[in-house]
Amino acid sequence: MAPWNLHLVNVRLPLLDESKLYELKGAGGRWTSVKPQPEGAVPAAGALKLPLLNGRPHHDGETVRLDLEGRILLPGFVDAHMHLDKAYSLAKVGNCSGTLEEAVRNYGAAVPGFSREEIRSRIRRSALAALSHGTRSIRSHLDFNLKAGREVAMRTVEAALEVREELKAVIDLQLFPMLPYGLRNPGTEEALAEAFRLGLDGIGGAPHLSPEPEADIDWIFSLAEKYGRRVDLHADESDDPAVRTVAHIARRTVDYGMQGKVTADHLCSLSAMDEAAAGQTIRWMAEAGLSAVTLPAVNLYLQGRGDRGLVRRGTTRIRELLEAGIPLAAASDNIQDPFHPFGRGDLLQIGQIAGYAAHLGAPGDLRTVLRMLTVTPARILGLDDYGTAAGLPAHGVVLDARSVDELFAEVPASRWVLRHGEWIHASVQQRVWDTPQLAPAGREGSRSAGVAGSSAV
Numbered sequence: 001m002a003p004w005n006l007h008l009v010n011v012r013l014p015l016l017d018e019s020k021l022y023e024l025k026g027a028g029g030r031w032t033s034v035k036p037q038p039e040g041a042v043p044a045a046g047a048l049k050l051p052l053l054n055g056r057p058h059h060d061g062e063t064v065r066l067d068l069e070g071r072i073l074l075p076g077f078v079d080a081h082m083h084l085d086k087a088y089s090l091a092k093v094g095n096c097s098g099t100l101e102e103a104v105r106n107y108g109a110a111v112p113g114f115s116r117e118e119i120r121s122r123i124r125r126s127a128l129a130a131l132s133h134g135t136r137s138i139r140s141h142l143d144f145n146l147k148a149g150r151e152v153a154m155r156t157v158e159a160a161l162e163v164r165e166e167l168k169a170v171i172d173l174q175l176f177p178m179l180p181y182g183l184r185n186p187g188t189e190e191a192l193a194e195a196f197r198l199g200l201d202g203i204g205g206a207p208h209l210s211p212e213p214e215a216d217i218d219w220i221f222s223l224a225e226k227y228g229r230r231v232d233l234h235a236d237e238s239d240d241p242a243v244r245t246v247a248h249i250a251r252r253t254v255d256y257g258m259q260g261k262v263t264a265d266h267l268c269s270l271s272a273m274d275e276a277a278a279g280q281t282i283r284w285m286a287e288a289g290l291s292a293v294t295l296p297a298v299n300l301y302l303q304g305r306g307d308r309g310l311v312r313r314g315t316t317r318i319r320e321l322l323e324a325g326i327p328l329a330a331a332s333d334n335i336q337d338p339f340h341p342f343g344r345g346d347l348l349q350i351g352q353i354a355g356y357a358a359h360l361g362a363p364g365d366l367r368t369v370l371r372m373l374t375v376t377p378a379r380i381l382g383l384d385d386y387g388t389a390a391g392l393p394a395h396g397v398v399l400d401a402r403s404v405d406e407l408f409a410e411v412p413a414s415r416w417v418l419r420h421g422e423w424i425h426a427s428v429q430q431r432v433w434d435t436p437q438l439a440p441a442g443r444e445g446s447r448s449a450g451v452a453g454s455s456a457v
Contacts, residue, residue, distance in 0.1 A: 005063035006031075006394060006421055009042050012072045013388055014367070014404050015374060021070060026394040029420035034389055041070070050398060050416060070402045075388045076136030076395050076417075077347040080377035081232075081265050081293045081331035084140040084163075084173075085119050085156050087126035087345075088336050095338035100237060100302045103338040104209070111156075112148045120159035126335055127163060127171055130345035132425050134397030134415050137172040139232065139381055141204045144177035150191050153177075157195050164199075170419050174381060176202045176232050181210030184219045196227055203227075206234035208245040217245065221252040230261045230382075237266040239303055239312060241273040247281055250288035259289030263380055265331075266295055267316035268303050278317055286324045291380045294318055294372075295333035296354040298340045318358040322368065329377035330354045330369065347373045348399070352408050366404050394421040400429070 006026035013022050013034075021040055025033040047067035086107065093110045095103045123140075130138060142160055146153045157177065164173040177195050179188065192203070203224050207216040217233075224231045231253075235246045246264050253262045264285070270278050285292065296315050303314025321328045330350050334340035343349075351369045355361050360369050378386035385393055400414035401407040413429040433439045 007063050007065045008073070009037070009047060009065065009067055010070055011068045012070055012402060014072055014370065014407075015074065016388065018404065024073075024388070026421050029394055029422075031388065031390050031392055031394050068398060072399045072401050072404075072407060073388065073396050074134065074374060074399070075378075075386055075392075076397055077130075077134050077373050078329075078377035078381060078383065078386070079130060079135050079138045079331050079345075079347055080263070080329040080380050081295060081333055082126070082130070082138050082140045082345075083143075083334050083337070083339070084123040084126045084138070085142055085160060086122070086334060086337040086339065088122050089114075090336050090338060090341055093338045095341075097305070098302070099305050100339070103302070106338050107143070108145060108148070111143060111145045112152050114155070116155045116159045119156055120162055123160055123163045124167070126345055127167055127173065129335070130332070130347075131167075131171045131417060132415075132427060133344070133346040133348065134399070134417055135171070135345065135347055136395050136397075136419070137174070137378070137381055137383060139174040139176060139201075141232070141234075142175055142177050142200075144179060144191075144195070146180050146183055146188055146191055150187070153191060154194070157198060157200060161199050170424055172383075174201045176200070176204035178234075179203060179205040179216075179220060179223075181205065181207055181216050182212070184216065189223065192223065193227070196229070202230040202232055204232050204234070206237070208234065208236050208238065208243055213245045214248050217248050217252055221256050221258070224258065224261075225256050230263075231258065232263040232265065234266055235264040236269040237299070237302075238269045239272050239306065239314070241269055241277065243269045244273075244277075244281060246270075246290075247284055250284040250290055253288040253290060260291075262288070263291040263293060265293040266299060267292060267321075268299055268314050270317045270320075271312065271315065278320065282317070282320055282324045282326070285321075286326050291327040291329075292316070292321055293329045293331050293377075293380070294321075294354065295331055296357045297343060297350055298333040300353070300357055301340050301342070313357050315354075315357045318354065318360070327376050327379055328372060329380055330372040331377065346411075348407065348411050352411055355408060363405060366408050369408065370404055395419055 008024040011022045011024055020036040023035050023037050047065040050066055050068055093106050143156050144153045160175050177200055203220055207213045210216045236243045249264055294316050299314040304312040332350055335343040335345055351373050355369055396418040398416040400412040415427050417425040
């Protein structure tokens with residue numbers, strides 16, 4: 001089906017100007033006009049109401065006018081850190097202690113028993129779950145378990161590439177293999193080179209877990225320079241303030257001239273350091289041009305397991321990183337696996353959790369959190385076509401909220417996902433009160449009559 005022409009009125013675009021309503025037009029899968037409505041809300045006569053679309057309008061070549069009634073439109077969420085291949089593996093790979101150490105150990109032992117079809121199914125399911133909540137682009141870190149054998153490592157790579165090809169019309173996937181620590185040898189490089197030839201995008205890893213973290217970091221940067229790839233590393237996912245591999249990552253970023261091409265994730269030990277040590281580490285990160293990703297849900301769950309009484313939150317120093325001007329995104333990390341038994345691939349939920357964890361609830365803070373789910377991770381992933389403007393792809397998600405404050409307070413279930421000018425998924429929550437006497441004035445009530453979704457993928 002060819003993209004249908006778009007004409008949206010009474011649209012709220014909080015990433016542009018919250019004080020105005022906008023009129024948007026699109027054709028051929030791209031926005032052709034994005035303009036404020038100078039008079040505010042425009043009459044809706046003859047316009048369809050978005051909930052009636054049911055996700056799959058068939059109007060080939062026809063312009064259909066839609067009244068969003070002041071609902072928010074975003075250019076789509078961007079998840080800068082997921083593990084699509086691990087998602088939904090909890091039934092097979094448990095974690096009795098709830099610690100990171102047991103999760104790593106148990107998953108590593110289980111990997112050889114996963115078939116390519118099983119891994120592929122998990123990647124597809126988790127990618128589509130994220131898409132249904134409004135995510136348009138994902139960077140996924142892939143298990144690259146060469147310690148279990150090359151065939152085991154390439155099995156995950158091949159499964160991920162198959163799903164990326166299958167879903168390329170509806171969601172963008174960046175794939176970063178996690179280099180195993182302690183395997184700095186020609187065989188590892190040969191396997192990595194093959195993964196790049198097949199289509200993987202960058203280099204990942206978790207060198208802070210290595211007995212020789214600095215040597216592993218040095219090797220990763222030498223490979224990144226040789227193959228011309230970005231680097232995205234799990235860093236300092238620990239409660240120990242002495243774990244500071246991000247400082248060495250910052251040094252090597254400068255040495256290799258890779259400013260703006262390196263991302264450090266987790267950074268939990270920053271919160272365990274004293275103020276002076278943390279401040280110096282953050283300055284080094286800023287001077288090196290590092291980007292960062294916080295994973296609030298997973299780190300709240302995994303960290304602080306050895307604490308008693310007042311348990312540390314486990315998240316990084318979100319405010320301090322932001323104040324230093326470091327591009328900081330919030331991302332999902334793991335979904336229903338031994339690292340994190342919860343989650344559904346909903347970045348808006350992750351943003352709300354970040355607000356809880358970092359005390360980000362003031363109006364200005366919520367706007368910052370929204371950028372951590374949208375424009376900042378788009379920058380980290382190098383997405384040049386991100387935004388809502390004439391000439392850009394008509395991608396986006398409409399959310400059933402009329403302000404940023406309402407967005408994070410309610411985390412609305414009703415969402416409509418737009419890709420290249422076509423509505424590809426709808427999750428619509430029906431709100432019906434049993435009697436007129438119960439209906440709140442001016443708005444429908446909130447007894448859910450069910451959530452319905454439809455997909456064109």
